[in-house]
Amino acid sequence: MNGKQHALIGAGIYLGVNYFLGFVPSTPAPLALGAGIAVLGAWLPDIDQNNSTIRQRTGTARGQGPLGVFGWIGGILAAVLGGHRAITHTALACGLLAWALLNFTPQNWRGYVIAFMVGYVSHLVADMLTEGGVPLFWPLSKKRIGLWR
Numbered sequence: 001m002n003g004k005q006h007a008l009i010g011a012g013i014y015l016g017v018n019y020f021l022g023f024v025p026s027t028p029a030p031l032a033l034g035a036g037i038a039v040l041g042a043w044l045p046d047i048d049q050n051n052s053t054i055r056q057r058t059g060t061a062r063g064q065g066p067l068g069v070f071g072w073i074g075g076i077l078a079a080v081l082g083g084h085r086a087i088t089h090t091a092l093a094c095g096l097l098a099w100a101l102l103n104f105t106p107q108n109w110r111g112y113v114i115a116f117m118v119g120y121v122s123h124l125v126a127d128m129l130t131e132g133g134v135p136l137f138w139p140l141s142k143k144r145i146g147l148w149r
Contacts, residue, residue, distance in 0.1 A: 001126055003043060003053025009126050010042025010119035011035040017118055023111040034115040041119025045088040045127075085144075089124055089134040 001009075014035055018024050024034040046052035087093050097120065101113045125147070127134050133146030 001130060003046070003056075006042040006046070006053070006123050006126060007039045010038045010122045013122045014038035014115050014118045018115070023114045025111075030111075034112055037112050038115045038119035038122075041116035042123045044120055045093075045123045046084070048086065048088050049084045085127065085132060085134055087138065089127060089136070090138045091136050092138065094120060094124065 015031070018026070018031070018034060024030050040054075043052070043054035043057075047054050049055065094117070098113075098117050101116065102110070105113050124134055124136065128136070128145055128147045130148070131146070133144035135142055136145040137143070
């Protein structure tokens with residue numbers, strides 16, 4: 001999947017879930033902020049891939065933008081973490097990220113933390129619908145989980 005697809009899925013699921021659960025106020029500004037945060041969450045798992053939307057937009061892709069000179073750091077990190085669709089596409093990463101955000105974000109931003117995590121989880125589920133699946137239960141199992149095959 002590409003960044004636009006992940007963004008649409010993440011924002012759409014966030015808007016649907018928020019409609020029923022109301023964790024962010026349903027006025028235009030908070031809803032729009034939550035949708036933007038959900039999109040960032042939906043892009044984050046692909047930070048381990050040089051040509052991903054999040055790396056392109058933040059200027060951290062190798063050889064591009066002001067931070068592109070440091071792109072080799074991302075390449076080394078991605079290799080150490082197992083490459084694309086490795087640790088960032090696991091329940092472990094999702095859980096650790098949720099724990100960190102919930103423990104280090106002010107209470108009044110919790111709704112936006114949920115929006116971010118809805119985006120992140122939407123990315124994992126969307127990737128499970130594609131041909132390679134994701135190693136959801138790594139490090140317990142290296143088996144890739146796919147919902148479509």
